[in-house]
Amino acid sequence: xxxxxxxxxxxxxxxxxxxxxxxxxxxxxxxxxxxxxxxxxxxxxxxxxxxxxxxxxxxxxxxxxxxxxxxxxxxxxxxxxxxxxxxxxxxxxxxxxxxxxxxxxxxxxxxxxxxxxxxxxxxxxxxxxxxxxxxxxxxxxxxxxxxxxxxxxxxxxxxxxxxxxxxxxxxxxxxxxxxxxxxxxxxxxxxxxxxxxxxxxxxxxxxxxxxxxxxxxxxxxxxxxxxxxxxxxxxxxxxxxxxxxxxxxxxxxxxxxxxxxxxxxxxxxxxxxxxxxxxxxxxxxxxxxxxxxxxxxxxxxxxxxxxxxxxxxxxxxxxxxxxxxxxxxxxxxxxxxxxxxxxxxx
Amino acid sequence: xxxxxxxxxxxxxxxxxxxxxxxxxxxxxxxxxxxxxxxxxxxxxxxxxxxxxxxxxxxxxxxxxxxxxxxxxxxxxxxxxxxxxxxxxxxxxxxxxxxxxxxxxxxxxxxxxxxxxxxxxxxxxxxxxxxxxxxxxxxxxxxxxxxxxxxxxxxxxxxxxxxxxxxxxxxxxxxxxxxxxxxxxxxxxxxxxxxxxxxxxxxxxxxxxxxxxxxxxxxxxxxxxxxxxxxxxxxxxxxxxxxxxxxxxxxxxxxxxxxxxxxxxxxxxxxxxxxxxxxxxxxxxxxxxxxxxxxxxxxxxxxxxxxxxxxxxxxxxxxxxxxxxxxxxxxxxxxxxxxxxxxxxx
Numbered sequence: 001x002x003x004x005x006x007x008x009x010x011x012x013x014x015x016x017x018x019x020x021x022x023x024x025x026x027x028x029x030x031x032x033x034x035x036x037x038x039x040x041x042x043x044x045x046x047x048x049x050x051x052x053x054x055x056x057x058x059x060x061x062x063x064x065x066x067x068x069x070x071x072x073x074x075x076x077x078x079x080x081x082x083x084x085x086x087x088x089x090x091x092x093x094x095x096x097x098x099x100x101x102x103x104x105x106x107x108x109x110x111x112x113x114x115x116x117x118x119x120x121x122x123x124x125x126x127x128x129x130x131x132x133x134x135x136x137x138x139x140x141x142x143x144x145x146x147x148x149x150x151x152x153x154x155x156x157x158x159x160x161x162x163x164x165x166x167x168x169x170x171x172x173x174x175x176x177x178x179x180x181x182x183x184x185x186x187x188x189x190x191x192x193x194x195x196x197x198x199x200x201x202x203x204x205x206x207x208x209x210x211x212x213x214x215x216x217x218x219x220x221x222x223x224x225x226x227x228x229x230x231x232x233x234x235x236x237x238x239x240x241x242x243x244x245x246x247x248x249x250x251x252x253x254x255x256x257x258x259x260x261x262x263x264x265x266x267x268x269x270x271x272x273x274x275x276x277x278x279x280x281x282x283x284x285x286x287x288x289x290x291x292x293x294x295x296x297x298x299x300x301x302x303x304x305x306x307x308x309x310x311x312x313x314x315x316x317x318x319x320x321x322x323x324x325x326x327x328x329x330x331x332x333x334x335x336x337x338x339x340x341x342x343x344x345x346x
Numbered sequence: 347x348x349x350x351x352x353x354x355x356x357x358x359x360x361x362x363x364x365x366x367x368x369x370x371x372x373x374x375x376x377x378x379x380x381x382x383x384x385x386x387x388x389x390x391x392x393x394x395x396x397x398x399x400x401x402x403x404x405x406x407x408x409x410x411x412x413x414x415x416x417x418x419x420x421x422x423x424x425x426x427x428x429x430x431x432x433x434x435x436x437x438x439x440x441x442x443x444x445x446x447x448x449x450x451x452x453x454x455x456x457x458x459x460x461x462x463x464x465x466x467x468x469x470x471x472x473x474x475x476x477x478x479x480x481x482x483x484x485x486x487x488x489x490x491x492x493x494x495x496x497x498x499x500x501x502x503x504x505x506x507x508x509x510x511x512x513x514x515x516x517x518x519x520x521x522x523x524x525x526x527x528x529x530x531x532x533x534x535x536x537x538x539x540x541x542x543x544x545x546x547x548x549x550x551x552x553x554x555x556x557x558x559x560x561x562x563x564x565x566x567x568x569x570x571x572x573x574x575x576x577x578x579x580x581x582x583x584x585x586x587x588x589x590x591x592x593x594x595x596x597x598x599x600x601x602x603x604x605x606x607x608x609x610x611x612x613x614x615x616x617x618x619x620x621x622x623x624x625x626x627x628x629x630x631x632x633x634x635x636x637x638x639x640x641x642x643x644x645x646x647x648x649x650x651x652x653x654x655x656x657x658x659x660x661x662x663x664x665x666x667x668x669x670x671x672x673x674x675x676x677x678x679x680x681x682x683x684x685x686x687x688x689x690x691x692x
Contacts, residue, residue: 111563140454141593218562244662280623284655307630309628
């Protein structure tokens with residue numbers, strides 16, 4: 001079984017009920033085959049949604065029949081029409097019409113690699129063909145400008161709305177673009193709320209499949225403001241395996257439950273460190289703790305990332321590691337992205 | 347030159363101007379000799395403060411004359427009398443009469459080992475003979491209960507004031523003692539302020555030489571509330587050598603400048619990781635970045651701590667590493683404590 005076999009199936013797909021033949025390849029936005037697990041994204045033109053939705057179960061069955069395939073996650077996407085109604089428009093003050101899914105990346109505790117994970121996930125998802133935006137919601141410690149090595153002021157349109165910085169095809173916004181690098185935002189809670197409102201309301205986001213929000217540490221004002229004002233599709237929790245980090249991760253999960261936001265899964269960061277000299281694996285922050293936690297809490301485990309020198313250096317130099325698709329850690333992010341899409345679209 | 351030589355000098359000290367002989371050993375609260383650098387603390391009875399203050403310069407000179415001694419930091423302490431006036435009482439709402447010095451341990455960024463540093467500093471300073479208290483001011487992510495392996499509710503006296511948990515001789519207080527371990531404090535700014543006010547005002551602290559406040563990450567409500575409501579003697583900044591952590595450390599320093607609090611120094615955490623298999627040193631988070639930063643900013647550099655497995659494991663199991671005074675990392679904390687006392691009392 002190879003990727004080409006599956007692409008072949010998309011090219012000459014036959015509806016088993018009618019015998020009609022279709023070429024679905026032009027709609028195939030992304031196809032990932034990993035460990036006999038297939039994840040694909042099919043983007044439908046608006047006028048063919050119904051037909052493709054009917055075909056999809058047959059398509060999934062057909063892929064499944066290919067020898068060696070263990071699981072199939074197919075995602076059928078289309079751009080939301082501007083006048084399409086929200087499920088519950090009254091609940092949310094801010095409607096983000098151009099965005100299909102919004103996910104929060106949280107940790108409870110700071111310093112567990114949440115921002116590094118968020119940017120690398122963004123790159124990885126974008127490489128799968130999705131349109132991605134990244135909002136850095138950390139008002140006190142914005143890190144996006146450093147992570148992407150860019151710090152220009154965003155353009156403003158005639159209505160004083162801000163345009164995101166387009167970096168590597170990803171629409172990026174951070175309070176860090178608007179203030180001097182070392183400035184301390186000594187702001188009380190209501191000012192934090194105001195800043196976050198502005199970043200949600202006064203930014204002209206392009207058409208996006210997923211907006212990733214890199215949340216600040218804690219479970220306070222910023223989190224409440226975001227959970228109460230926009231429709232989050234779910235939250236991803238990043239934790240190291242260490243007890244003290246897991247404790248804060250649990251608090252973060254508890255908070256999302258309180259505000260009725262689904263937890264899409266847990267990512268374990270800094271699981272192992274491999275000595276560059278002798279190859280010995282050290283579990284500096286423990287190992288497997290976050291994975292065990294996800295089982296206990298019945299939350300999907302999305303994958304783990306090692307404590308990796310390249311990952312740290314590329315973060316510090318504004319060139320996220322996943323830009324190099326050949327790096328072993330990039331491959332890990334690819335797996336996590338596939339698992340995340342499965343959790344998000346099913 | 348040995349510690350005994352210096353103790354000898356205290357036992358038979360002669361005032362060079364009058365020829366009078368004194369035994370100062372009973373007042374010697376702590377004596378640290380490290381790399382030809384001497385730090386001592388002399389605790390004076392209230393009725394002898396004046397005399398000891400006169401003797402101190404001669405004592406420092408005499409110690410300095412011992413062969414090999416490079417520097418002498420002598421601290422003369424005495425308990426503040428209850429009716430002693432504050433320098434500027436109007437500025438501060440909350441007077442903590444039983445506490446001589448209050449220092450904030452901050453980082454800007456979370457996850458740099460600030461809480462681990464704070465608890466180990468507390469133990470180290472206490473081993474030097476000082477009376478230490480530790481206040482965990484992280485309302486969203488209290489970690490003190492886990493770090494000391496204790497989670498009982500504090501006792502309350504007849505006036506509904508709380509008594510700190512006495513752990514290993516250190517007076518400890520944390521919001522974590524009062525709430526279930528996994529509870530998420532989903533609190534808006536004003537609630538955070540309220541909780542911190544309560545922990546400052548409604549806790550009966552014993553006589554303390556130093557109260558260490560373990561600050562939350564960020565530069566927000568908790569920081570402003572503390573800086574504006576009590577008299578901080580200064581702040582200690584903990585950072586890893588990594589650029590992204592230094593960025594937040596600079597923001598934290600900037601914030602303390604705004605509220606007119608002195609920076610006592612910078613501690614570099616996670617400088618090196620030594621492979622337990624082959625001894626190879628990896629600089630996972632870089633190396634020396636925080637030390638260079640302290641030079642640039644003309645702030646004392648207090649010392650560095652490695653990324654050490656024992657340090658992490660003991661933190662997670664409620665038995666801070668410095669309880670074992672023979673561990674090499676304990677020795678590093680001792681040096682940092684001595685440097686901190688120099689910055690604090692001079």
